[in-house]
Amino acid sequence: MTAYILFAIFLALDIGTGEFNKPRARCLNELGINIASSALGFTLRLLPIVVMGALLQACWPAGKGAWAEVNPWLVVLPMLLVDDYANYWLHRSGHNVPWLWNLHRTHHTPTCMNITMSIRTSALYYLLVPVNALAPLMVYTGAVEAAAITLAIRLTSLYLQHAGYRWDLALRRYAPGRVLLDFAERFLALQDYHHAHHGVGRYGKGSSNYGNLLNVWDKLHGTSMGHPHCVQDAYGLPGGVRVPGWGEQMFWPLVRARRAAPKPVARSTEAELAQARAVIYTADGTAVAVRSGGA
Template identity: 35%
Template sequence: MSPLLQNSLIVTLILGFALMEYTSRRYRTKVAANASANDTKLELLMFLSLVAIAQPVALLGSNALCTWLMPAQRGAWEGLPWWAAVGVFLVADDMTQYWWHRISHTPLLWPLHRAHHSAKYMSIRVTYRNNFFYYLLMPGLWMAGVLIFLGLGKVYTGYIVVKIAVILGAHCAWAWDEPLYRIKALQPIMWVVERTISTPATHWAHHALTNDDGVGHYKGNFGNLLFFWDVLFGSAHITRRYPAAVGLHDDRLFGDEHWADQMFYPLAQSTREHSALRPGARQYEPPAGAGASQA
């Protein structure tokens, strides 16, 4: 797949999911009704910084390191069958992202991922809403650069389109899986699908405000392309239901963090009470039963 075709497909996916959010009226009732100017700045600037800075630095940086450390290996895996190359990407990129995501819910790395959970809505807008350094340090991006150096670049162009389609769909305000669960003939197929890839039902549960309703599961459902990693590593929670609310409990109590603090921590730090965006600050611990989605 050529880079032009790849980028055209990615733009088409973004526009397609955006259209479904709009025509289903989910954008107006769920997103626009809850999003602030602070949210818009964070999401727009993070997307631009990912595309223009973090991803190129990781891919080009890994290429430069490989050229320096193992120049003779350039293109060494070019003859690998496509299905084997996809398998390599699933492990080196998607599985490592699962673990990166999972450890980002620990106190040490939570400040780099917190922005992704501070949105009070689900939407394709949220897909790349994270701290700038979250992506710059993501192992999967650097591993993808190594695999491209080894000759798997053509497979990567197709692989990344499929991955983006799944993760956009998992965040989309229009829950594409919801009507499919109601079709009896599709029940066996959906049983396989929801254990294979991330879906709105499983991923929205990860963004839930609370676990108290039995739907939310912010301590699991970490998968990006493959939900199978959650099944394999014991962090899966499947209900075929959707949380009533998403976001962070401390934001509702103390107000939203400024977009710059969320995006550039630790270079920018919060002055808010009970903030995780200050070195050494104690993270807010809600009272029992409050069900806050804290790391």
């Protein structure tokens, strides 16, 4: 319940501060997909949860209710660590493995950050997130309260990160707020940290800051760019990257755009290569001469 109250608060702040009045903020490719993919995600997640529940019943019948008497926090803390570390690698792979990027790209397409894009992603990506296995495990073993707490913490983190209203910069105007955030940002991936991951421009870097709840995984693996503590220049996909249509964003690989075949690069002659200012090689090994500006 706390997480949903927080969502309502940030939604009101985003509306009140004009986040939804920004160019393209209310178009189909932004707000439309934000809402549709979120609704689809809550529906699709039932599939892996049901499958995982059936597997647990078949493979570990003695485990049913095994954690019912365990203090919920003794379950929450290790589950959060496992979930967050697995999410770090899934998220990082989503930027480095081409087919996973095609799924995760949907989350980075919006040019406007606001609370409605918190869980925006493609349909298939929803099926890959670790909580789909961990939540049924907790419920099956009787740790229902722990499962609820874990979900509340995860949702709260997402809402704090994706809100368009910069609540963190507002807190930093006051000394107590700066002290609080300086401490929390040592280990938590909060709004500034995640906005830098979505940012395009001077203060953003999509190939860093992958941490979902904690930023310690980025520090451990060398993928943290830190906290710029400023408003990003822009958000969205880098310049030159194709923005897919809504169908491809939500249902890739079932929906794919038709692309024209690329024109082959002409191979330079030996004479051109000998006189070239520099030589570059394409992915297939084709040598191309780079001529000087006066040539």
